[in-house]
Amino acid sequence: MATNQNTFSVSIPENQSDPTRFQLSPDEDFDYSQRGQWLRAAVLGANDGLVSVASLMMGVGAVKEDAKAMILSGFAGLVAGACSMAIGEFVSVYTQLDIEVAQMKRENNQEEKEREQLPNPMQAALASALAFSLGAIVPLLAASFIGDHMVRMGVVVAAVSLALVIFGWIGSVLGGTPVVKSSIRVLLGGLMAMAITFGLTKLIGTSGL
Numbered sequence: 001m002a003t004n005q006n007t008f009s010v011s012i013p014e015n016q017s018d019p020t021r022f023q024l025s026p027d028e029d030f031d032y033s034q035r036g037q038w039l040r041a042a043v044l045g046a047n048d049g050l051v052s053v054a055s056l057m058m059g060v061g062a063v064k065e066d067a068k069a070m071i072l073s074g075f076a077g078l079v080a081g082a083c084s085m086a087i088g089e090f091v092s093v094y095t096q097l098d099i100e101v102a103q104m105k106r107e108n109n110q111e112e113k114e115r116e117q118l119p120n121p122m123q124a125a126l127a128s129a130l131a132f133s134l135g136a137i138v139p140l141l142a143a144s145f146i147g148d149h150m151v152r153m154g155v156v157v158a159a160v161s162l163a164l165v166i167f168g169w170i171g172s173v174l175g176g177t178p179v180v181k182s183s184i185r186v187l188l189g190g191l192m193a194m195a196i197t198f199g200l201t202k203l204i205g206t207s208g209l
Contacts, residue, residue, distance in 0.1 A: 067144075081136060
């Protein structure tokens, strides 16, 4: 008695064994949290310098039409803010460094690779101060070459608004977050700060206090 045996074959594509097939692209595999330390110091420093100095100048401009008073107040805000940001960032990051070093000693882990990944207080302080100064220069330059008071105020607001959008865009691109949402959030926050400072200073200045 003869039996018929059917032979079934299954073909396996050659490219399934390719180890590179399932690798993520550089954009998908990149860890944006690695940029967290310096990105936070740079973006926050630039945004704080821009908003705080612009708000200070708008407050002075609400009660005084003298261009010199606005520029001097803005320059004083630049110096004081840069020093404050640098010292605050240095203390904050140095505290973080002490905590991580103490943890490494408790775990008896002194590998060179982990030491290279420790936070750098001086680097963070310099980045924060430099970023604050760069942001603060924008309203100072905008107000320096315009004589008319109302035009000067309008130019400062326009220049600061443009810079806020740019800073928001840069931060979103470097951090991998939505561009439009980040830019709008930064812009609205800066405009609110300038409007509140202008309004309250104007109110106090006209009340005779």
